Amino acid sequence: MKLIYKELDKDGEGTICVIPEEPEDMWHAYNLISEGDSVRGSTIRKVQSESSTGSSTSNRVRTTLTISVENIEYDTQGCMLRLKGRNIVENQYVKMGAYHTLDLELNRKFTLRKHEWDSVSLDRIETACDPAKNADVAAIIMQEGLAHVCLITPSMTLIRAKIDVSIPRKRKNFPQQHDKGLVKFYDNVLQALLRHINFDVVKCVLIASPGFVRDQFFEYLFQTAIKTDNKVLLENKGKFMLVHSSSGFKHSLREVLQDSAVIAKMADTKAAGEVKALEKFYSTLQMEPDKAFYGKKHIERAIESMAIETLMISDSLFRCRNFALRKEYVQIVDAVKEMGGEVKIFSSMHISGERKS
Amino acid sequence: MTTNARIAVPQGVKPTTNVTKGFDLSQKEGYRLNVASRSESPASGRGTPVNVPSADSGDDLKFSKGKEKLDPVVLYRKERGDVREHLYMVVIGHVDAGKSTLMGHLLYALGQVNQKTMHKYEQESRKLGKQSFMYAWVLDETGEERNRGITMDVGSFQFETKHKTITLLDAPGHKDFIPNMISGAGHADVALLVVDATRGEFETGFDYGGQTREHALLVRSLGIAQLAVAINKLDTVSWSQQRFDEIKVKLRTFLRQAGFRENDVAFVPCSGLTGQNLVQEPTEKELLSWYNGPSLIEVLDNFKCPERPITKPFRFSVNDLFKGTGSSFCVSGRVETGFLSVGERVLVCPSRELAVVKGVAIEESPKQFIFAGDQASVTLSGIEMQNVAVGFILSDPGNPVQISSKFQAKIVVFNVTVPITKGFSVILHHQSLVEPAVVSKLIAQLHKNTGEVIKKHPRFLSNNTSAMVEIQTTRPIALELYCDCKELGRIMLRVSGVTIAAGLIMKIIL
CATH class of the missing domain: 3.30.420.60 (eRF1 domain 2)
Structure with a gap:
């Protein structure tokens, strides 16, 4: 992923413009975009026009639309991301409030605006734009x-x-x-x-x-x-x-x-690292059951007593629809980081992640 | 479906009666006499006792309603009354304990393998520089197995003792082939555990990580109660009684913990390579000086035949499928409960498709009926080969097996290196079926002996605990409650090549 520009306010609101370059980046985008965000990107829209004589013709136009996201679909096999939502910026062809489904494409830039960019999202942008990786x-x-x-x-x-x-x-x-x-x-x-x-x-x-x-x-x-x-x-x-x-x-x-x-x-690679961390968790659970915990409630209690060395969390939790719940998870992550603990965000697309969630 | 069935019904049986049979449960008592068309079939000239009033219709109505016109008990007595009891025995033990060699030599000594073949094996194995494997070649038939000198898949061979017909299933001992061993052991009534008496070898096989322990635990969890222990290769320690007793004491303590009753376990000293104490009385003076017990074959002959659940509804677990002659294909496996006759219809689960039985055979010889406990091959028609897979269950269409992808089970956790948590992914073994599954809920931790609930919703399960858990499979599977059908109610959980738990299905969640 290539970062074009980043504009953030003091309170976290702002826009980020990126170009996805690999199928992998679609996965990052899927984890970044949540409902309620607005996304601006280039797309193709079928436009119907009526001539003065009453006959209607339809043709496909490439245009740039900005939509407020209502629904996100991700195809794991094809690495495709489709965003459904209402148009929020006036456009020559599309009325305000009309529905449109935006297909994010490789090598075409898109702009993402969030009301609040939290630490988890910003971290993800950073990792996605890090070119020194790719061990396929x-x-x-x-x-x-x-x-x-x-x-x-x-x-x-x-x-x-x-x-x-x-x-x-x-x-x-x-x-x-x-x-x-x-x-x-x-x-x-x-x-x-x-x-x-x-x-x-x-x-x-x-x-x-x-x-x-x-x-x-x-x-x-x-x-x-x-x-x-x-x-x-x-x-x-x-x-x-x-x-x-x-x-x-x-x-x-x-x-x-x-x-x-x-x-x-x-x-x-992340996959190998995740497996290692998870294995460590299980062995701690076996040897010293008082030092390993899982489940939201247990973890919250552990945070209260400032006793987390490593937190493992699945990225699917940040993808949840409930905004308040996501905020809670972000707070957990921030709290752990604050007390000097290590946070590992597991990809739910890896084997280890499937076991976590 | 009807047309399909009509085409496939064997000649002489009226298709119409055949079709209604499985489903029409409201048939009156008197109507039974009408369905005697079966005996018109040229293939079954045995005069089936169709109108004998069913003896168990009162207390066992639930199970017999699908097969009103045939009383399994009477039929069984008629078909099998005059032949020897048939027993299936699985041979288990650590890799290189000498299972195949012991069995190969036993078969040779019994005259099941002729001298010419044996001579050929001897020549060929010598050419490969593996002459000590010559007896194992009787059971290890594929080139791969012979070249590598290990058993990979279950080999079977039938032989006769004084009172019994025994089919032996030679299971692979290597860790990687335990799935094959489980499917073999799932078909057996009794087990023969082979241990290597050589110094150091017994210890590797028995100490933590060896297959002696795992195999013994597995067969016990698969419901096998009778076990013979052949202490093999005693010739390498010059038939020392001290060594024999040492191993016996160690194993006996372990087997008692595993749940075998002391009376059901017999210990025999022997040597597979030299053939001592297999069939003939031993000749080795060192052995004779302290041992006067039975030889191996006598021990096998003393096994008790378990009760066959022939009155229960028909269930057949598919272990293998292969192309038969012509257009049809065969499935082989074991009749878990009930019985089956040629021409009947069976429901193939979990795909819920109907098929017609065109023929049944035991050990390549065609039969008219097969009963619970038999290992048989069934020729099916009216169904595509792709729609049947290993691990499927054939069942009585009138009383089908349950199908679900979620169930509750009471499990006993063995020695595990990592504790079982919620969301733990395991490999589920259920009869011949091997399927990935997830432990989706830990419901309660139970007391090991009393079964009382110790803790509700435990965080994790560690070594040697007992618990109630919920298990979810990716695809629906055919299963039964343990209380309804013991054979199909047992499960086994494995992770990365180690058996971590065995369990009983207590509740099926549809």
């Missing part, structure tokens, strides 16, 4: 008959494909069906891999599975690559990394991110 990692988590192809970006884990095939088990004297099923399954995973993983961006591909599935798949992958002369795969052979996981389900990704070899490769 792809991961294939698999077990016999089930595979997930995911992309791990700094603040999101996107499931790109899920392959669920039933493979016949080994039966006496009939091992062929099992082998055939397995080859078909590997082929499906291979196709998904080729379709969804862009090797120009991805720095590392993790293949995780229990048992020997990952080794078998890796072998299959490169045998096929040699057979079909797939240059992309062959050139990127060094990017693959085989890791152990206990199952092919999505939440096994947590184990993968804990693997010491993986940590060494992607220590700076």
Whole structure:
């Protein structure tokens, strides 16, 4: 994300203008914009005009609109953000108060005006505009008959494909069906891999599975690559990394991110950091249950006694519709920061975040 | 749906009667006689006792209403009265305890594997430099398993003892294949725990993290009460009685804690590689000097057959599906309760689709009926193969299994490294089904023995506690209350390759 300008009043009211550059930025925008904010951006509107003879024609016009946001929709797969709201600034084509749905687009600037910019939102703008990040990692988590192809970006884990095939088990004297099923399954995973993983961006591909599935798949992958002369795969052979996981389900990704070899490769990403923090929380809860708390009430009480070292909070809480509630959460975060504690905002799009909320 | 069924009904059975059968619950008593068309079927020339008044219609009306015309008890006696009792046994233990080798040698000693095949295995395993694995090759059939020298999926083999027919299920011992082991153990009546007596090896398998403990706990939570312990590889410690007793004492204490009754656990010294004390009387002098108990096969023969719940409504858990001959496909698995005959209709849950049974078979030999406890394969038609998956339940359409994605369960938490909190994501094992799930609510912590509520809404559950929790799965699954159906009321929770809890379904939230 690129910050164009920032104008804030003393009391926090103000506008910020940014250009989203990557799909990831849409996720940040989704977390920034809340209901009641006004957003100004370029959009396409169908305009009907009536000629003097009474015949009506409609044509599409690109225009810049400012709307007061009433509804926000986020498509996790396509990384699209749609904002629905009323027009609040006079426009040549659109009446005041008319509804419009604004699609935020990549590489087009938009201006966001909030009545109150709180510390959480400002922090997010800062992280979003920080260019020193971007360790894109792809991961294939698999077990016999089930595979997930995911992309791990700094603040999101996107499931790109899920392959669920039933493979016949080994039966006496009939091992062929099992082998055939397995080859078909590997082929499906291979196709998904080729379709969804862009090797120009991805720095590392993790293949995780229990048992020997990952080794078998890796072998299959490169045998096929040699057979079909797939240059992309062959050139990127060094990017693959085989890791152990206990199952092919999505939440096994947590184990993968804990693997010491993986940590060494992607220590700076948010996902790995979050997993580590959460693991620490659970171990404290086990060892010294009086030192770890969760749930809003417990945390509020802990703040009263100024006893928080690390606060972990899911970003979905800041996205809630209730303005007063959001304010309460922001107050919690500010209070912890004030007393010198560390605040980790978990992305609800990561595996660890799903566990938190 | 009706047309579908008509096409698929086997010749000779009137399609119309067949269709109404599962649903028409209001049939009068006398009407039963009319439905005797079954015996017209050329395939079933056995003279089914269709008009025998049902003996249990009074007290068990709830369960028998779907199958009014066949009394399962009478039928069972007729079909199975004259054959040996059939027992399913799962072989468990730590990886490399010698499970497959022990079983392979046992089968060879019983004459189930002929000398020629054994000779071939011996030659081939020697070529790979793994001659000690030659007996394991009897059960480990895929190339992958043989090359790596470990069992990966459950292998099965049927053999006969003096009084019983035993199907053994050879479970993998490696940590990563425990899901396979669970689905195998879920189909067994009794278990054989194999432990390695070699110094150091027993300790690795038994101490925290070893599979000996986890497997024993798992089979107990899966409802298996009878256990034999084969203390294997005793030849490596020159048949020392001291070692045998040491292991026996350690295991006995642990197994008692796990919930096995002392009388139901038998200990046998043996060696899978040399074949001592498997079938024949032992010849080793060192062993004979202190041991005069039964050999392994005698212990297996002494297992008691559990009561088969054949009068309950039909339930069948799908463990595997594969293409049969022709256009139809087969599912294999275990009949949990009730019975099934060829030509009946079954409801495939949780997708709630009807299918027609075109044939049933046990161990590749076609049968007319299958009963609770059988491991069988069922040929289905009228349903697409894609719409059935491992873990599905086939049930009686007149009395279907419940389907839900949320339920309450009473769980016992094992040794866990991280405590269970609200929102904890786990992998749920229910029969053959493996499904991701979330512990959505911690309702109450219970006293371990009395079951009294200690604390309502606990913050977390740590080691060795008992609790009532609510569990939510991503997709709806087919399940039953534990009090209605023990087989389908048990669950197992695992996280990152470790079993963290076992439980019983107490309430289904629709």
